[in-house]
Amino acid sequence: MASLSLKGVQKIYPNGFHAVKDFNLEIADKEFIIFVGPSGCGKSTTLRMIAGLEDISDGVFKIDGKVMNDVEPKDRDIAMVFQNYALYPHMTVYDNMAFGLKLRKVPKAEIDKKVREAARILDLDKLLDRKPKALSGGQRQRVAMGRAIVRNPKVFLMDEPLSNLDAKLRVQMRIEISKLHENLGATIIYVTHDQTEAMTLGTRIVVMKDGVVQQVDTPQNLYNTPCNLFVAGFIGSPQMNFMDAVCSVKGDDVTLTVGKHVLKVPASKKQALINGNYDGKTVVLGIRPEDVHDSQAFISNSPDSIIESEIKVYELLGAEVFLYFDVEGTQMTARVNPRTTLRTGDKAVFALDMEKIHVFDKETELTITN
């Protein structure tokens, strides 16, 4: 069992730099929590405070109800895998995993049991006699994970462990880590700046920016109902399209005007705009690339959500096509079927799936419709 609790946690460095502000989070046992955000947002600092590698300036951090603020890292029952991991070059895989335990004077038989168990979980059984230089990048990464697993900790802390691997290996290792979480049933806190990694691995994601938690939610909820413009733009690849639109309310009808395009807001979204007195105000309209359609059937069924433009770039990715075009000076992306006939330079008509739009307050950047 390992549940973690962070209440009002702050990090202010002696030079005045405020790295983490009022961080609140309850982590249940066996959760896979991801801290995600751009560089310098405070995600690694928070992880390091949990590890005990940074002092907590204010607030309370508990593991299983026990306050940990002043407990030494070695007494927190945690294991870490960091970005710049390195294996001991002259040791075999077995010795690499056993070394930490040997230093702690763990009995030989127990070390052997733990190493072989970790090797089995990580599918390293057949590589135990190899030296690091005879391993592939992914295998080395697994050995680094093995060194953490043999400690049998309450909590695993991982700080961008895949960032030194190439793109193909990262995808492979993502699957391995996901399996590992299932097999170990451990609580994992994982830091990354890569939103794809965050979406595929986490049971819950903490999106951070400038030391402040923006939203904590499941990957699905973050994608479907982002709480502000930052989260909407950060989660999803290609990122959500944003356009400035003027809201107008006439009786029961609410429209959003983007230049010459007038888009009718559906019943499910319009009440929030009416209640918020957005009539005549400029808001930010967001729509994901997959909700911009070029199929004739969709266009004919959506006469109130049509936009016209010229295709700037056609990008075929095999299973899908990205079309890049401008609407009133804003670059937009549509993710469409590869059978599309549209090509660079073509005049195109698109229909927006208005049920899937997101509307944000231009000043506060908070969601209006989610």
Next chain:
Amino acid sequence: MKLKKITGISLEVSGAAPEQIEPALTQIHCLCTAYKEKYNRTDFLQGLMTGNIPHYEISDRASRLHIDPEEKRILFLIEGKHFDETSGAILKNLLSCRSKTYIVPLTETLLAVIRPLCQNETFEDMRHIAETIVDTLNTEALIRVRLSYSSVMNTLADIQKAFQETNLALKVGRLFYSEQNIFPYNELGIGRLIYRLPVSLCENFLSEIFGSPIPKTLDPELMATVNRFFLNNLNIAETARQLHMHRNTLIYRLEQIEKQTGLDLRLFDDAMTFKIAMMVINYLKGNK
């Protein structure tokens, strides 16, 4: 005991009279010193770092210890709360592929790593090595460390200079860049400049800006606002947005600072002066 520890040799002294024991102990002590001088690399390297070995002896003693006096090297100085055998063993095994890498314990909280610069390596590669050392000690020894590294040494005689550089880098880093863990000597920026200034000069500079008495610290909320404003390259709209405050509130806060100091932080020159003043306050605070 001491002789056995450093040489592996035990010596039995017979004779019970105190006048016999005293010279025997002196002789053992001399043997230890002579052995250390001749065979103990750690002792030799410690001596080099602290400047306790005369220049003319370096080459001779280095060759006796099989240390190439002319090799290009980098000194990494690692500071931790408490280094025990574990940290030393981890570093030894991590860096052991380079047989000419020396790990030199200096105090309970300081450890030096002297590492040769290999043919294909550049100075830029040293950051990655530094990051690997820090991350490995964090994850394997579960201790928090800070690390500084020197510029390239061309000969063993440069070790003292390299040690001074890394010592300075740790001190400057702790004071001015406390959010970081790695401080390369050649990336200390304006912090190094301020660190060299005499306290009286710093106080004069601060009195010029803030008048008397000089503030020991500034309001943390005000400082957070100013720091964010600087991070956003003096952009009011972006700073206000990020701090979730109205732009007029931000302007009001900046005007408060202008009232106190006469510095309008919206102007580059004034912003720069204020930034330096902040660093000087941190320096004086750290000094005390």
